[in-house]
Amino acid sequence: MSISVIGAGIIGASVTYHLKKLGLKEKIDIYDRLDAPGEGSTSLSAGGARNLWSTPLNIALTTEALKRFAEFKKEIGRGIGYEKIGYLFCLYDKEYKEIEKFLPEWKKKGVNAELIPAESISDFIPGLTPEVDDEMMELMEIKSLKGALFGKDCCAINPTSCTTAWFDCAKEMGGVEIHLGREIEKIIIEKGKVTGVEKTDGERVACDICVVASGAWSGVLLKKSGVDIPIVPIKRMLFTVYLPKELGFKHIPMAIIDKGVYFRVEAGNLLVGRAKEDQKPGFDTTVENKYYEDEMNPYMQVRIPGTEYCRILSSWGGLYSVTPDNNAIIGEYPGVDGLYLITGFSGHGIMESPLAGQALAELIAEGEYKTIDLSPFSIKRFEEGNLIKETIVI
Structure with a gap:
């Protein structure tokens, strides 16, 4: 054989x-x-x-x-560069209640996770603001956070x-x-x-x-x-951006905030991504820096003052194989x-x-x-x- x-x-x-x-x-x-x-x-x-x-x-x-x-x-x-950093999903009220229901089932399956109240999120992500005013809610189509889900065993490699x-x-x-x-x-x-x-x-x-x-x-x-x-190929983009020391992000989990924007610290900078909702299938991997500037960083700025200084250092596109x-x-x-x-x-x-x-x-x-x-x-x-x-x- x-x-x-x-x-x-x-x-x-x-x-x-x-x-x-x-x-x-x-x-x-x-x-x-x-x-x-x-x-x-x-x-x-x-x-x-x-x-x-x-x-x-x-x-x-x-x-x-x-x-x-x-x-x-x-x-x-x-x-393999293993780091037990954890994952932190920021949640609106509806999602928080849904997670609350099946968290006990998760724990039975060996998932080491807990729900974090909104006022404690900044213990994980310094400076993160759970509340947003009504004008910003309407403009950005976001809501105030009810809390977050923290996966304790999640990691980066x-x-x-x-x-x-x-x-x-x-x-x-x-x-x-x-x-x-x-x-x-x-x-x-x-x-x-x-x-x-x-x-x-x-x-x-x-x-x-x-x-x-x-x-x-x-x-x-x-x-x-x-x-x-x-199976179709779908482009996904990642951005390495400048991380100001003033943010205090030295040890943070992989954070997922509004609209699926996610980030974590890597080699002293911030690695940021978000799935583009209207991305058409295809093998094109051309990176679009404007997507970060217009559709990612603004949500970071709303939640974490100071991230307006997180300017692009490098960027690339890759492919998901999607079913x-x-x-x-x-x-x-x-x-x-x-x-x-x-x-x-x-x-x-x-x-x-x-x-x-x-x-x-x-x-x-x-x-x-x-x-x-x-x-x-x-x-x-x-x-x-x-x-x-x-x-x-x-």
Whole structure:
């Protein structure tokens, strides 16, 4: 049995590492169009990891991931820039009451979180003002804060370091080769079975199993291979901005304020993002600095006086691989033996990578899920109408 993994990002690395950890002796070839592991969407992400979700599977995947990231250096022997910073979701009255109802259920599932009253939010984010006047409410379409949800175990990591660490460990176990700058044009499928992959230069490489872990490019690759999946690429932008020392932001959690604007401290500056609501699908990653200036920083200014000085230092665009229900597609593709999908994470691939990669490795090596049953993430759910309705998406 020979295995080809398409995509050398954090998902492909997790699958590869866990296949080898399970004792798989067969050779694994990893292909990526870029020149370094994790150079694509992995390196362009905000690097946050949280277990604050509305669906049980996402909670389970990320709660375990937070534990593994915390123990990563001990288990793997390599650092990934792990910081237990926490996540702080600022909440209006309606959202606060909704969280209040299912917080006990979260705690039963191992989520270490608590609700913070409005007057205590500034203990976490110095200078943050919960109240806004009526004129500002109308102008900005925002409300005064009822409180906040604080996820105590949530963290930040360096996703590229994590990717490299998994690949290095897999290579040390033997039988792993990473082919960088080698784009796969299509997967060769004959008589309902994977028989190989074809590179863009026309060279064909035989394999029995193909794992598609190519994120936003998965849909295009699979379409060329005669397989359709409901994934579209959506641009997301991040901005590194100047952080005045006067704000006192040295140790703050990842904060999510009005309109989904989020920020955290990174290397002495502030990393800021927000999903653009009217962003059209496509592979364009052109960054729009005006979006930060007009649609992000104004909300920061309303909540935290002094953030008007948070001017852009650098910025970039990356791609989410988005599915209709904002959840990953994981499992063997129906009707094609040997074709395994692990893609479409819709922005939460970094934080679900440890357990998702392990689960798919188990399915490939042992024929079934053992650690966690991810069959609800099968592509069949779209045809069957069993969508996983995740509501807490940033």
